[in-house]
Amino acid sequence: MNESIRDYIKVGLIHFMAYPNTIKGEGPIVETVKRIAEDEYFDVIEVTWIKDDKIRAAVKEIIDTSALEAYYGAQPRLLTTGYNPNAIDADERQVAIRSLKAGIDEAAEIGARGYAFLSGKYEEATKDEAFAALVDTTIELCTYAKEKGVPRVALEVFDFDVDKCSLIGPVALAKQYAEAVCAKVDNFGLLVDLSHLPLLRETAEESLKPIRDYIVHAHMGNAVVKEGCPAYGDAHPRFGFPGGSNDVDELVEYLRVLMDIGYLSKGKPGVVSFEVKPFGDEDPELVIANAKRTLNRAWAKL
Secondary structure, three states, X not given: OOOOHHHOEEEEEEHHHHOHHHOOXXXXXXXXXXXXXXXXXXXXXXXXXXXXXXXXXXXXXXXXXXXXXXXXXXXXXXXXXXOOOOOOOHHHHHHHHHHHHHHHHHHHHOOOOOEEEOOOEOOHHHHHHXXXXXXXXXXXXHHHHHHHOOOOEEEEOOOOOOOOOEOOOOHHHHHHHHHHHHOOOOOEEEEXXXXXXXXXXXXXXXXXXXXXXXXXXXXXXXXXOOOOOOOEEOOOOOOOOOOEOOOHHHHHHHHHHHHHOOOOEOOEOEEEEEOOOOOOOOOHHXXXXXXXXXXXXXXXXX
């Protein structure tokens, strides 16, 4: 592709994955957010919960000063606690909803342009009841987000039987879910992730084209699906990681399909954020450099 990547993509980085010692809302948040803000390669930063009010205010100041677009990922609020937004038990589901609404409050504080979460566990025996519960939860969150001035809510599509084992899930169920929610609210969509396609055993075309009308956000990264290998599952290792499924060619195909379905188009760039995580004692800065080089090489091959 000879045209500028900026005409098609707002390149983002998921802060709490690149710097996993911040994923619980604590740690070196300010200094690592500042590091991303100083890198003009990135137009977008995705952050998660920040437990200290003063640190959250400092992060907002960095975001505003550097002209980054901010998005809020509530996934850690669920993955680190076990809260389930599609729990069949009403009291259990309300615990998850309260935490997710607190995340929307934080998203509003930092001026986030979008808010994302994920579904709870996939269990075949209770799939229908859990699906109905998730639809109700999502509609409640979308309504609350609109009240708080957060423009959009997205649910990230995960694997359903390998690692996170999330209800949403297989592409057919993801489409059914998005249709049900969008029939009731106008500020919802799906978040897709290249990292999850190998775990779902779906190609980019199989995974993205059926839900093309509902995709509002995208991630890119790698996954290892060979059992017994380091970083097996949904660990988001760097591109080209030994035994991994995604590198330059897979990213080329993913971006090509995102263009084919209209998510990426010239003059109307869509957000595509790196979701990459250091493995073991890898240096986060080197993992981020790997990601940028991989995208540059993929873009040159489009």
